[in-house]
Amino acid sequence: MTERDITEIDSLLRAVEDHDRRKPLNDHLWLDLRQGGRTGFAGLTARDADSQAPLAYCQVSRGNDSWAIDLVVDPNSRDKILELGQALMTEAIRIIKIEGGGHVHWWVSDPSSNHVTIAKKLGFNTGRTLLQMRVALPLASTVLASTHQVETRPFRVGIDDDAWITVNNRAFSDHPEQGGWTREILRSRQGEKWFDPRGFLLYVLPGTENLAAFCWTKIDRQQDPLVGEIYVIAVDPSHHKKGLGRSLTVAGLNHLARNGATTGMLYVDKDNVAAVGTYKKLGFVTRSEEQAFVADISAQS
Numbered sequence: 001m002t003e004r005d006i007t008e009i010d011s012l013l014r015a016v017e018d019h020d021r022r023k024p025l026n027d028h029l030w031l032d033l034r035q036g037g038r039t040g041f042a043g044l045t046a047r048d049a050d051s052q053a054p055l056a057y058c059q060v061s062r063g064n065d066s067w068a069i070d071l072v073v074d075p076n077s078r079d080k081i082l083e084l085g086q087a088l089m090t091e092a093i094r095i096i097k098i099e100g101g102g103h104v105h106w107w108v109s110d111p112s113s114n115h116v117t118i119a120k121k122l123g124f125n126t127g128r129t130l131l132q133m134r135v136a137l138p139l140a141s142t143v144l145a146s147t148h149q150v151e152t153r154p155f156r157v158g159i160d161d162d163a164w165i166t167v168n169n170r171a172f173s174d175h176p177e178q179g180g181w182t183r184e185i186l187r188s189r190q191g192e193k194w195f196d197p198r199g200f201l202l203y204v205l206p207g208t209e210n211l212a213a214f215c216w217t218k219i220d221r222q223q224d225p226l227v228g229e230i231y232v233i234a235v236d237p238s239h240h241k242k243g244l245g246r247s248l249t250v251a252g253l254n255h256l257a258r259n260g261a262t263t264g265m266l267y268v269d270k271d272n273v274a275a276v277g278t279y280k281k282l283g284f285v286t287r288s289e290e291q292a293f294v295a296d297i298s299a300q301s
Contacts, residue, residue: 001043006033009043012054012074019075022109022288025059027231028177029070031188032061040067040099044091046084055080058088060095066176067096067297069106085118093122093297101299105176105292119293127294129270133284137228137257137264139250143282150247152215155200161186163211164202171234178232194218199259201251203244212236213244215252219261228256230266246278253282 001009016024025033032041042060047053055077061068069092073081089106096104106124108115119125155164165181172179189195199217204210213235219228230252235244253264268275270289 001033001036005043005045008054009033009045009057012057013072016072016075020109024072025070026107027189027192028063029059029061029068031192033059035188040095042092042095044088046088056084056088058085058092060092062099063105063176065102067102067104068177069104071106071108081112081114082117085114086121089118089122096297097300101297103176104295104297106294107290107292109290110288111291111293115291115293122295124293124295127292129292130267130290131270131276132265132267132287132290133276133279134227134287135253135264135279135282135284137253137262139253139257140283144250144254147250148243148247150203150244150251152201152203152248152251155197155202155214155216157190157197160202160211163209164214167211167214167236168232168234170237194220199252199255201248201255203248203251212239213248215248217252217256219256219259225263226261227263227265228253228259228261230264233266245275246282249278249282 013024023030033043040060040062044058044060045054046056048055054074056071056073058072059068059070061070069089071085071088073084077084093104096102104124105127106119107130161183165183165186168181169179196218199219201215201217202211203213205212214233215230216232217228218231219226230249233245233248233252235242235248256264264284265287266279266284267290268279270276
Protein backbone atom coordinates (compact mmCIF):
# COMPACT_ATOMS: atom_id res chain seq x y z
CA MET A 1 0.00 0.00 0.00
CA THR A 2 1.21 3.52 -0.80
CA GLU A 3 1.46 6.34 1.72
CA ARG A 4 -1.63 7.87 0.12
CA ASP A 5 -3.53 4.60 0.53
CA ILE A 6 -2.56 4.43 4.21
CA THR A 7 -3.61 8.06 4.76
CA GLU A 8 -7.01 7.43 3.18
CA ILE A 9 -7.56 4.25 5.18
CA ASP A 10 -6.47 6.05 8.34
CA SER A 11 -9.18 8.66 7.72
CA LEU A 12 -11.76 5.90 7.29
CA LEU A 13 -10.61 4.17 10.48
CA ARG A 14 -10.86 7.41 12.47
CA ALA A 15 -14.38 8.06 11.17
CA VAL A 16 -15.41 4.56 12.20
CA GLU A 17 -13.79 4.97 15.62
CA ASP A 18 -15.63 8.27 16.21
CA HIS A 19 -18.94 6.65 15.22
CA ASP A 20 -18.55 3.31 17.04
CA ARG A 21 -16.56 4.57 20.06
CA ARG A 22 -13.99 1.84 19.61
CA LYS A 23 -10.89 1.24 17.52
CA PRO A 24 -11.76 -0.80 14.40
CA LEU A 25 -8.30 -2.42 14.19
CA ASN A 26 -6.38 -3.89 17.11
CA ASP A 27 -2.72 -2.99 17.63
CA HIS A 28 -1.42 -6.04 15.75
CA LEU A 29 -3.43 -5.19 12.64
CA TRP A 30 -2.79 -1.44 12.87
CA LEU A 31 0.96 -2.02 12.91
CA ASP A 32 0.62 -4.37 9.95
CA LEU A 33 -1.19 -1.60 8.05
CA ARG A 34 1.60 0.87 8.73
CA GLN A 35 4.56 -1.47 8.37
CA GLY A 36 3.33 -3.95 5.77
CA GLY A 37 3.07 -7.01 7.99
CA ARG A 38 4.42 -10.44 7.17
CA THR A 39 4.40 -12.06 3.72
CA GLY A 40 0.81 -12.33 2.57
CA PHE A 41 -0.35 -8.99 4.01
CA ALA A 42 -2.95 -7.23 1.88
CA GLY A 43 -5.09 -4.13 2.23
CA LEU A 44 -8.24 -4.15 0.09
CA THR A 45 -10.63 -1.24 -0.48
CA ALA A 46 -14.04 -0.70 -2.03
CA ARG A 47 -14.32 2.86 -3.30
CA ASP A 48 -17.05 5.27 -4.32
CA ALA A 49 -17.34 5.33 -8.11
CA ASP A 50 -17.35 9.13 -8.28
CA SER A 51 -15.18 10.44 -5.43
CA GLN A 52 -12.97 7.35 -5.15
CA ALA A 53 -13.20 7.70 -1.37
CA PRO A 54 -12.92 4.35 0.43
CA LEU A 55 -16.31 2.98 1.49
CA ALA A 56 -14.91 -0.16 3.08
CA TYR A 57 -11.54 -1.65 3.94
CA CYS A 58 -10.56 -5.29 4.40
CA GLN A 59 -7.17 -6.26 5.79
CA VAL A 60 -5.44 -9.62 5.54
CA SER A 61 -2.69 -10.16 8.14
CA ARG A 62 -0.58 -13.24 8.69
CA GLY A 63 -0.16 -14.45 12.26
CA ASN A 64 1.56 -17.43 13.83
CA ASP A 65 0.36 -20.39 11.74
CA SER A 66 -2.90 -18.53 11.07
CA TRP A 67 -4.46 -15.56 9.31
CA ALA A 68 -6.55 -12.62 10.51
CA ILE A 69 -9.12 -10.76 8.43
CA ASP A 70 -10.69 -7.48 9.50
CA LEU A 71 -13.54 -5.74 7.68
CA VAL A 72 -14.26 -2.04 8.26
CA VAL A 73 -17.24 -0.30 6.61
CA ASP A 74 -17.86 3.44 6.59
CA PRO A 75 -20.84 4.29 8.86
CA ASN A 76 -22.62 5.97 5.92
CA SER A 77 -22.27 2.85 3.75
CA ARG A 78 -23.46 0.15 6.12
CA ASP A 79 -26.66 -0.33 4.18
CA LYS A 80 -24.36 -1.90 1.57
CA ILE A 81 -22.42 -4.11 3.99
CA LEU A 82 -23.62 -7.38 2.43
CA GLU A 83 -22.43 -6.35 -1.02
CA LEU A 84 -19.22 -4.62 0.06
CA GLY A 85 -18.33 -7.13 2.73
CA GLN A 86 -18.84 -10.24 0.65
CA ALA A 87 -16.84 -8.82 -2.28
CA LEU A 88 -13.87 -7.81 -0.12
CA MET A 89 -13.91 -10.98 1.96
CA THR A 90 -14.03 -13.13 -1.18
CA GLU A 91 -10.91 -11.37 -2.48
CA ALA A 92 -9.22 -11.77 0.92
CA ILE A 93 -9.88 -15.51 0.83
CA ARG A 94 -8.48 -15.71 -2.71
CA ILE A 95 -5.24 -14.10 -1.50
CA ILE A 96 -4.96 -16.52 1.42
CA LYS A 97 -5.43 -19.46 -0.96
CA ILE A 98 -2.61 -18.14 -3.19
CA GLU A 99 -0.36 -17.73 -0.14
CA GLY A 100 -0.80 -21.34 0.91
CA GLY A 101 -4.06 -21.33 2.85
CA GLY A 102 -4.47 -22.01 6.55
CA HIS A 103 -6.64 -21.27 9.56
CA VAL A 104 -8.40 -17.89 9.36
CA HIS A 105 -9.96 -15.67 12.03
CA TRP A 106 -12.40 -12.88 11.13
CA TRP A 107 -13.03 -10.75 14.22
CA VAL A 108 -16.29 -8.79 14.51
CA SER A 109 -17.32 -6.57 17.41
CA ASP A 110 -20.94 -7.19 18.45
CA PRO A 111 -21.79 -8.91 15.12
CA SER A 112 -25.06 -8.15 13.34
CA SER A 113 -27.20 -10.52 11.29
CA ASN A 114 -25.40 -9.18 8.20
CA HIS A 115 -22.04 -10.35 9.54
CA VAL A 116 -23.50 -13.77 10.27
CA THR A 117 -24.92 -13.94 6.73
CA ILE A 118 -21.55 -13.08 5.15
CA ALA A 119 -19.79 -15.63 7.37
CA LYS A 120 -22.18 -18.43 6.41
CA LYS A 121 -22.00 -17.65 2.68
CA LEU A 122 -18.20 -17.81 2.78
CA GLY A 123 -18.01 -20.99 4.87
CA PHE A 124 -16.99 -19.48 8.22
CA ASN A 125 -18.11 -20.99 11.53
CA THR A 126 -18.40 -19.42 14.98
CA GLY A 127 -15.10 -19.50 16.91
CA ARG A 128 -13.56 -17.68 19.87
CA THR A 129 -15.36 -14.89 21.71
CA LEU A 130 -13.27 -12.08 23.17
CA LEU A 131 -14.61 -9.96 26.03
CA GLN A 132 -13.70 -6.34 26.58
CA MET A 133 -13.92 -5.81 30.34
CA ARG A 134 -13.66 -2.55 32.29
CA VAL A 135 -13.31 -1.46 35.91
CA ALA A 136 -13.43 1.94 37.63
CA LEU A 137 -10.12 3.26 38.99
CA PRO A 138 -8.74 3.51 41.57
CA LEU A 139 -9.68 0.05 42.76
CA ALA A 140 -11.90 -0.35 45.80
CA SER A 141 -10.03 -0.52 49.11
CA THR A 142 -11.60 -3.93 49.82
CA VAL A 143 -10.06 -5.31 46.63
CA LEU A 144 -6.64 -3.96 47.53
CA ALA A 145 -6.88 -5.32 51.07
CA SER A 146 -7.72 -8.81 49.83
CA THR A 147 -4.90 -8.96 47.26
CA HIS A 148 -1.37 -10.14 47.97
CA GLN A 149 0.76 -7.23 46.82
CA VAL A 150 4.02 -8.04 45.04
CA GLU A 151 6.95 -5.82 44.18
CA THR A 152 7.46 -5.20 40.48
CA ARG A 153 10.04 -3.28 38.48
CA PRO A 154 9.89 -1.53 35.10
CA PHE A 155 10.97 -3.26 31.91
CA ARG A 156 14.53 -2.38 30.81
CA VAL A 157 14.71 -1.99 27.04
CA GLY A 158 17.62 -3.93 25.58
CA ILE A 159 18.19 -5.84 28.82
CA ASP A 160 14.96 -7.68 29.59
CA ASP A 161 13.93 -8.35 25.99
CA ASP A 162 15.01 -11.99 25.69
CA ALA A 163 13.78 -13.01 29.16
CA TRP A 164 10.40 -11.43 28.47
CA ILE A 165 10.08 -13.04 25.02
CA THR A 166 10.81 -16.45 26.58
CA VAL A 167 8.09 -16.11 29.24
CA ASN A 168 5.61 -14.55 26.80
CA ASN A 169 6.03 -17.34 24.28
CA ARG A 170 5.78 -20.02 26.97
CA ALA A 171 2.59 -18.47 28.34
CA PHE A 172 1.01 -18.00 24.91
CA SER A 173 2.37 -21.06 23.12
CA ASP A 174 -1.02 -21.83 21.54
CA HIS A 175 -2.19 -18.24 21.00
CA PRO A 176 -2.52 -17.15 17.34
CA GLU A 177 -1.53 -13.50 17.91
CA GLN A 178 0.47 -13.25 21.14
CA GLY A 179 2.55 -16.40 20.77
CA GLY A 180 5.77 -16.75 18.81
CA TRP A 181 7.01 -13.19 19.37
CA THR A 182 10.48 -12.19 18.17
CA ARG A 183 12.80 -9.31 18.95
CA GLU A 184 11.55 -7.58 15.81
CA ILE A 185 7.91 -7.76 16.91
CA LEU A 186 8.81 -6.48 20.39
CA ARG A 187 10.87 -3.62 18.92
CA SER A 188 7.92 -2.59 16.75
CA ARG A 189 5.80 -2.13 19.90
CA GLN A 190 8.61 -0.29 21.66
CA GLY A 191 8.64 2.18 18.78
CA GLU A 192 4.99 3.15 19.30
CA LYS A 193 4.17 6.56 20.81
CA TRP A 194 2.21 4.97 23.63
CA PHE A 195 5.07 2.71 24.74
CA ASP A 196 6.29 3.52 28.25
CA PRO A 197 8.65 1.04 29.96
CA ARG A 198 7.54 2.39 33.35
CA GLY A 199 4.15 0.80 32.70
CA PHE A 200 5.68 -2.51 31.57
CA LEU A 201 5.83 -4.22 34.97
CA LEU A 202 7.95 -7.31 35.63
CA TYR A 203 7.84 -9.60 38.63
CA VAL A 204 11.06 -11.51 39.27
CA LEU A 205 11.43 -14.11 41.98
CA PRO A 206 12.93 -12.53 45.13
CA GLY A 207 16.69 -12.87 45.27
CA THR A 208 16.93 -13.94 41.62
CA GLU A 209 16.68 -12.55 38.12
CA ASN A 210 14.12 -15.17 37.10
CA LEU A 211 11.09 -13.55 35.46
CA ALA A 212 7.91 -15.20 36.76
CA ALA A 213 5.15 -12.87 35.54
CA PHE A 214 4.50 -9.51 33.91
CA CYS A 215 1.79 -6.93 33.31
CA TRP A 216 2.27 -4.63 30.31
CA THR A 217 0.02 -1.57 30.42
CA LYS A 218 -0.69 1.33 28.07
CA ILE A 219 -2.59 4.61 28.25
CA ASP A 220 -4.29 6.30 25.31
CA ARG A 221 -3.71 9.98 26.09
CA GLN A 222 -6.16 11.00 23.37
CA GLN A 223 -9.14 9.71 25.33
CA ASP A 224 -10.98 11.87 27.85
CA PRO A 225 -11.44 10.59 30.48
CA LEU A 226 -8.30 8.50 30.31
CA VAL A 227 -8.65 4.75 29.80
CA GLY A 228 -5.71 2.60 30.83
CA GLU A 229 -5.34 -0.82 29.24
CA ILE A 230 -3.73 -3.99 30.47
CA TYR A 231 -2.17 -4.71 27.10
CA VAL A 232 -0.64 -8.11 27.88
CA ILE A 233 -0.50 -9.99 31.16
CA ALA A 234 0.89 -13.46 31.79
CA VAL A 235 2.39 -15.79 34.35
CA ASP A 236 5.09 -18.28 33.38
CA PRO A 237 3.44 -21.73 33.28
CA SER A 238 5.84 -22.99 35.96
CA HIS A 239 4.35 -20.44 38.41
CA HIS A 240 0.63 -20.95 37.83
CA LYS A 241 -1.82 -21.32 40.72
CA LYS A 242 0.15 -19.02 43.03
CA GLY A 243 -2.15 -16.01 42.80
CA LEU A 244 0.29 -14.07 40.62
CA GLY A 245 -2.34 -13.32 37.96
CA ARG A 246 -4.44 -11.34 40.44
CA SER A 247 -1.40 -9.70 42.01
CA LEU A 248 0.01 -8.53 38.67
CA THR A 249 -3.42 -7.34 37.49
CA VAL A 250 -3.75 -5.17 40.60
CA ALA A 251 -0.18 -3.89 40.21
CA GLY A 252 -0.96 -2.86 36.64
CA LEU A 253 -4.25 -1.18 37.56
CA ASN A 254 -2.60 0.70 40.43
CA HIS A 255 0.03 1.99 38.00
CA LEU A 256 -2.67 3.14 35.57
CA ALA A 257 -4.58 4.92 38.35
CA ARG A 258 -1.45 6.71 39.57
CA ASN A 259 -0.95 7.98 36.01
CA GLY A 260 -4.40 9.50 35.65
CA ALA A 261 -6.53 6.69 34.22
CA THR A 262 -10.04 6.58 35.66
CA THR A 263 -10.99 3.34 33.88
CA GLY A 264 -9.06 0.10 33.51
CA MET A 265 -9.68 -2.07 30.46
CA LEU A 266 -8.53 -5.42 29.10
CA TYR A 267 -9.47 -8.14 26.61
CA VAL A 268 -9.86 -11.78 27.60
CA ASP A 269 -11.13 -14.95 25.92
CA LYS A 270 -14.64 -15.73 27.13
CA ASP A 271 -13.67 -19.40 27.50
CA ASN A 272 -10.80 -18.51 29.86
CA VAL A 273 -13.04 -19.11 32.87
CA ALA A 274 -10.29 -18.74 35.48
CA ALA A 275 -9.12 -15.36 34.17
CA VAL A 276 -12.66 -14.02 33.70
CA GLY A 277 -13.47 -15.07 37.27
CA THR A 278 -10.39 -13.30 38.60
CA TYR A 279 -11.27 -10.09 36.78
CA LYS A 280 -14.89 -10.15 37.97
CA LYS A 281 -13.70 -10.46 41.58
CA LEU A 282 -11.63 -7.30 41.03
CA GLY A 283 -14.74 -5.43 39.88
CA PHE A 284 -14.47 -5.78 36.09
CA VAL A 285 -17.66 -5.93 34.05
CA THR A 286 -18.08 -6.85 30.38
CA ARG A 287 -18.35 -3.82 28.10
CA SER A 288 -18.59 -5.57 24.70
CA GLU A 289 -17.91 -8.84 22.91
CA GLU A 290 -15.87 -9.60 19.80
CA GLN A 291 -16.80 -12.71 17.86
CA ALA A 292 -14.35 -14.67 15.77
CA PHE A 293 -15.67 -16.39 12.67
CA VAL A 294 -13.21 -19.09 11.63
CA ALA A 295 -12.48 -21.20 8.59
CA ASP A 296 -9.77 -23.49 7.28
CA ILE A 297 -8.85 -22.31 3.79
CA SER A 298 -7.20 -24.76 1.42
CA ALA A 299 -4.22 -23.71 -0.68
CA GLN A 300 -4.83 -22.96 -4.32
CA SER A 301 -3.90 -26.01 -6.35
